Amino acid sequence: MEAPSKVIHALYTDDDILMAAVKKVKAAKHQIEEVYTPFPVHGLDKAMGLAPTRLAITAFLYGCVGLTVSVVMMNYIMIEDWPQDIGGKPSFSYIENMPAFVPIMFELTVFFAAHLMVITFYLRSRMWPFKKAENPDVRTTDDHFLMEIALNNNEAELTALLEETGAVEINIVEIEEEQH
Known part of the structure; x- marks a missing residue:
């Protein structure tokens, strides 16, 4: 089993602020692991640089x-x-x-x-019966948006960037890597 790695969770309360934050984080060349939203956000996949669906x-x-x-x-x-x-x-x-x-x-x-x-x-989507939910924060099912970014010894720089983008809460979390 691999050692736990760290990610940073930035919470936002507005989808427009989230979109602007995703664009700033991508422009600063940081790796966005995932974005959790309570509803689909138009254009988020393109802003994150995800490949189109087939x-x-x-x-x-x-x-x-x-x-x-x-x-x-x-x-x-x-x-x-x-x-x-x-x-x-x-x-x-x-x-x-x-x-x-x-x-x-x-x-x-x-x-x-x-x-x-x-x-x-x-x-x-790997959503089979009895699968444990992967949502890191229950507020993202109601009214918050969460951006998860991998940390590579750039904690201070990334925290400052996320505060600048309008994040209402920033948490550093250790995660266990899954074996696929």
């Missing part, structure tokens, strides 16, 4: 899987396995009956995209 790409791929499953399923069930003459429209081929299948194709595309995207999000 969740939309996976949603498209999952939708394609759903569309493929619906086409194969309907072709097998309604054309090959149990063809029926419904309202004088015999099931000779899938293409002739496709207009009637469009709602099912749409629904399964949305169903697969939505459900698999949620599962992917939870797995990617």
Whole structure:
């Protein structure tokens, strides 16, 4: 097990002040580990320098899987396995009956995209059942914003910078590194 490392927690009470603080800290070349907010803050990911999400790409791929499953399923069930003459429209081929299948194709595309995207999000975020919460301060679920920055023997300099950015509280915390 590694020795505990130190991080600094800076608490803010306003999202605009937090955004300005993140930009100042990044401009000063400090490593922001994480920012905890009670609600999504528009532009925070870009200000922190995070890579754009690829969740939309996976949603498209999952939708394609759903569309493929619906086409194969309907072709097998309604054309090959149990063809029926419904309202004088015999099931000779899938293409002739496709207009009637469009709602099912749409629904399964949305169903697969939505459900698999949620599962992917939870797995990617490591949010599985019975996982211990990682929130370092309960006030960030209500009305405070917390910026967590790694310390590298620059405690005084970083504390002065954070006070200058408008932090209402600054704490130095020792954390245990997780083994993944």
